[in-house]
Amino acid sequence: MLAATICPFRAMRHHLIKRIQRLFALTSLLLILAIGLLVGQALGFIPKDLRAFVDPARFLPQAPQVALISGHAGYDSGAVCTDASGATLLTEAEINARVADLVAQRLRLSGVDLLILTEYDDRLENLTAPLLLSLHADSCVDLSGYKAAHRTNSTVPAEDARLLACIDLHYPAATGLRPHPNTITHNMTSYHAFRRIHPSTPAAILEMGFLGGDQSLLTTGAARVADGITASIQCFLAERGADSK
Numbered sequence: 001m002l003a004a005t006i007c008p009f010r011a012m013r014h015h016l017i018k019r020i021q022r023l024f025a026l027t028s029l030l031l032i033l034a035i036g037l038l039v040g041q042a043l044g045f046i047p048k049d050l051r052a053f054v055d056p057a058r059f060l061p062q063a064p065q066v067a068l069i070s071g072h073a074g075y076d077s078g079a080v081c082t083d084a085s086g087a088t089l090l091t092e093a094e095i096n097a098r099v100a101d102l103v104a105q106r107l108r109l110s111g112v113d114l115l116i117l118t119e120y121d122d123r124l125e126n127l128t129a130p131l132l133l134s135l136h137a138d139s140c141v142d143l144s145g146y147k148a149a150h151r152t153n154s155t156v157p158a159e160d161a162r163l164l165a166c167i168d169l170h171y172p173a174a175t176g177l178r179p180h181p182n183t184i185t186h187n188m189t190s191y192h193a194f195r196r197i198h199p200s201t202p203a204a205i206l207e208m209g210f211l212g213g214d215q216s217l218l219t220t221g222a223a224r225v226a227d228g229i230t231a232s233i234q235c236f237l238a239e240r241g242a243d244s245k
């Protein structure tokens with residue numbers, strides 16, 4: 001009878017010891033993980049903000065992030081049209097911003113992510129992107145036509161030339177404008193952003209038309225301007241994708 005009363009007690013004690021052992025093992029494991037985490041963060045292998053690990057964007061395929069400069073944004077008004085008394089009627093910066101927004105809407109609908117930058121945006125420094133396009137409009141004179149230029153001494157001349165070819169194919173088709181190449185200036189080919197971005201990023205600057213002679217297109221016809229730019233960018237990206245296959 002004595003043995004019969006001891007056995008259940010032993011069994012209970014055995015279970016209790018097992019549980020304590022498991023609890024101890026689990027606590028040790030958590031402690032080791034915590035120490036590993038702290039050491040990893042201290043050495044810079046693991047980010048301090050662990051929310052980055054649970055950010056769903058980390059696990060989604062990255063859409064190509066095309067960069068557009070909304071010409072003069074955050075800096076000045078660019079070219080202006082004034083009335084007889086000198087009051088400003090229209091600024092280049094507002095045209096550029098409107099078109100940049102319309103292009104962004106169109107590209108995002110087609111699954112292309114877009115970064116709209118200001119004229120001297122800090123993010124231009126070493127910018128790596130499928131392409132950078134800077135949108136400008138020309139002065140308020142009675143001339144008509146668009147101009148596109150890439151940098152001189154490009155490190156990706158074939159890509160820059162291909163971007164211009166896409167613009168020359170699609171921009172006049174959408175807008176009805178003709179190229180106005182005789183007025184491409186040093187300011188365009190030596191554009192400041194060309195020197196700041198990463199050398200491997202294809203880039204161009206587009207003067208979308210003249211605020212004077214092309215005013216109705218740039219204002220009431222801004223959707224057509226945006227269509228032409230969107231088609232140019234899509235042309236460049238499509239050929240780029242085909243090249244990398």
Ligand SMILES: [Zn+2]
Pocket residue numbers: 071072078079092136137
């Ligand atoms: Zn400008």
